[in-house]
Amino acid sequence: MPLRFVVLFAHTSGRGGRNSAKGRTRGCWKNPERGGAVNIYLGGVMAVSLLVLACGRAGQGGGDSGAPASGEPKRGGIMVLANRGEVPVGMDSMVTSTVNLIHVSSSVFGDGSLVKPCREDVAKVCPALAERWEARNDFAEWEFKIRDGVLWHDGTPMTAEDLKFWMDLAYNGVKGDKTRAPARYRTNFGPLNKVELLDQNRLRVTLDRRTAFLPDLMGLEQAVKVTHPRHLMQKKIEQGEPGASPQDLGFVGMGPFKLDKFDAATLVQVRRFDKYWEKDQGGRQMPYLDGIDFVVIKDATAMDAAFRTGRLDGTSKGLGHVLSPERKKTIEQALGDKVWFGEVGVTAMSVNFNVLRSGPWADARVRRAFALWLDKEQAIKAVSLGSGELHTGLSDPWRHPDWKSLPGFDISPQGRERAKAEAKRLLAEAGYANGWQEANYTCRKQWFVACEFVQAQLAALGIEAPIKFLDEAQWPLNLRQGDYNITNGGYDALMPENLDIRRATQSPASYTKHEDPAIDAFYARLGDATAQEQRVATYRELERYVLQEQAYVIPLLKEIGYLAYRSHVKNLPVAKLEYNFNNDFATTWLDK
Numbered sequence: 001m002p003l004r005f006v007v008l009f010a011h012t013s014g015r016g017g018r019n020s021a022k023g024r025t026r027g028c029w030k031n032p033e034r035g036g037a038v039n040i041y042l043g044g045v046m047a048v049s050l051l052v053l054a055c056g057r058a059g060q061g062g063g064d065s066g067a068p069a070s071g072e073p074k075r076g077g078i079m080v081l082a083n084r085g086e087v088p089v090g091m092d093s094m095v096t097s098t099v100n101l102i103h104v105s106s107s108v109f110g111d112g113s114l115v116k117p118c119r120e121d122v123a124k125v126c127p128a129l130a131e132r133w134e135a136r137n138d139f140a141e142w143e144f145k146i147r148d149g150v151l152w153h154d155g156t157p158m159t160a161e162d163l164k165f166w167m168d169l170a171y172n173g174v175k176g177d178k179t180r181a182p183a184r185y186r187t188n189f190g191p192l193n194k195v196e197l198l199d200q201n202r203l204r205v206t207l208d209r210r211t212a213f214l215p216d217l218m219g220l221e222q223a224v225k226v227t228h229p230r231h232l233m234q235k236k237i238e239q240g241e242p243g244a245s246p247q248d249l250g251f252v253g254m255g256p257f258k259l260d261k262f263d264a265a266t267l268v269q270v271r272r273f274d275k276y277w278e279k280d281q282g283g284r285q286m287p288y289l290d291g292i293d294f295v296v297i298k299d300a301t302a303m304d305a306a307f308r309t310g311r312l313d314g315t316s317k318g319l320g321h322v323l324s325p326e327r328k329k330t331i332e333q334a335l336g337d338k339v340w341f342g343e344v345g346v347t348a349m350s351v352n353f354n355v356l357r358s359g360p361w362a363d364a365r366v367r368r369a370f371a372l373w374l375d376k377e378q379a380i381k382a383v384s385l386g387s388g389e390l391h392t393g394l395s396d397p398w399r400h401p402d403w404k405s406l407p408g409f410d411i412s413p414q415g416r417e418r419a420k421a422e423a424k425r426l427l428a429e430a431g432y433a434n435g436w437q438e439a440n441y442t443c444r445k446q447w448f449v450a451c452e453f454v455q456a457q458l459a460a461l462g463i464e465a466p467i468k469f470l471d472e473a474q475w476p477l478n479l480r481q482g483d484y485n486i487t488n489g490g491y492d493a494l495m496p497e498n499l500d501i502r503r504a505t506q507s508p509a510s511y512t513k514h515e516d517p518a519i520d521a522f523y524a525r526l527g528d529a530t531a532q533e534q535r536v537a538t539y540r541e542l543e544r545y546v547l548q549e550q551a552y553v554i555p556l557l558k559e560i561g562y563l564a565y566r567s568h569v570k571n572l573p574v575a576k577l578e579y580n581f582n583n584d585f586a587t588t589w590l591d592k
Helices: 048-055 099-109 160-172 214-219 230-238 300-308 325-338 364-373 376-383 413-430 445-460 474-481 517-528 532-549
Strands: 078-083 115-117 125-127 130-136 141-146 192-198 202-207 257-263 267-272 291-296 339-353 441-444 467-470 486-490 553-566
Touching (some): 078 300, 141 160, 160 230, 257 291, 364 445, 364 532, 376 553, 441 445, 445 553
Antiparallel strands (some): 267 291, 339 553
């Protein structure tokens, strides 16, 4: 079945698609559930000029919301932004993807890798280090033309060999006497078989099976960044240091800014990289800013005060720091037209289980019982101060149209009573009518409000669960080790293939720990799909299996909030869908 054309083309000729040996795709892709059919099937005839038009041009501002540019961009100035908490030491997105890292590291390493989310619409994928691409062999083989003239921050030219090295490292890790685990975003490369170098600065990516949406997989996940330069990292591996982080390598990236000062707990400063590869629509060198200071302010009240008094140009992203409607109103009353706001989706909070450990949570009946018992309406009020919304917890745009009537999501009085009664019945059937003492409930410190709410809900079922709070250094290590029975986290993705709910051996940093082969089968079906209808139907089966039948994940809420910026901050695109997008600040300038 042929894929649908981008709006530039009226119809498909009927050639190719699934059964065409010559069928190819090029250009930028759009998630159809995020605003229309813009998948591209071109039979290998798309011109580069049309590719650029389809994807949008660098420097065209706005995104979903944001301060519009007025006049020509001004150069210079240091923008000062709050950062919610300590930046993970090493700044390694192969290990963790917290917003504390992404908000800062994107300016150094860029907003993507071979491809990236388009600034104007983050549900579309645009060229980045690869300037174009095409699919062959029934979508089981992809070729990427790597952009010429890109430099690492130390002046070393970037080549296709660098990107092959990075993909191999991220997907396979390092084996031997001293090892390195694959990247937490390993699955975003699809069922990767091999990466090969071709002439003319090209890469060939061969997959074990057809994967028609590979650019989406790579481009719509903000953790996928090129953070380990081959010319530096290869030496570390040869010296027996495969675990080297970007900090160990000198923070050498290819983003619009170079790292100037790194104090993980207080201040990170980045300064303009004058040889950055990207130019705006008028041919002007980007970025426009001289630099950015990211000031770590862990207390949200202190951050609000610093913004109101002019010490900050912008507030921080991240759960707890993104402004609630009440805090937004306070700032608006104080500053009037000296401030503008961007609305963003924040964290999709959830409760997650390690079902590989023995104990009550290994029983699906117990997990289903708590999924039914947990009061999601109260969670919105208690955890997000009323600014959140009910959601399925996986990929909201793809969910079943009647999801609010499902058990556990029906928040009507009658629905809640039915759910609580069934929860008690399931616990009794499993042999835990009187609850138990839960000794392994871990929580990231920054999510303490959500964890304490879950703790209270557990107590109402007779489950006593003291919380072990973990700091930013302990948290990712604990996830990889699986040293917990129950933990809080978040699941949300623009597309189902990017959902990190795979088996623990495939995704060691995933919040949920399981080895369920049925999940593999769902992902295989998603990867095999070339028609949108197939993907949607498969996702909805997966959603029901994960949330209803097995209750591997219990959605809590999706927080909605606001970012505040001073009126002199221009052309900073804010993605309403999710705050982890548009963090390279290459298009932003200060009008002062």
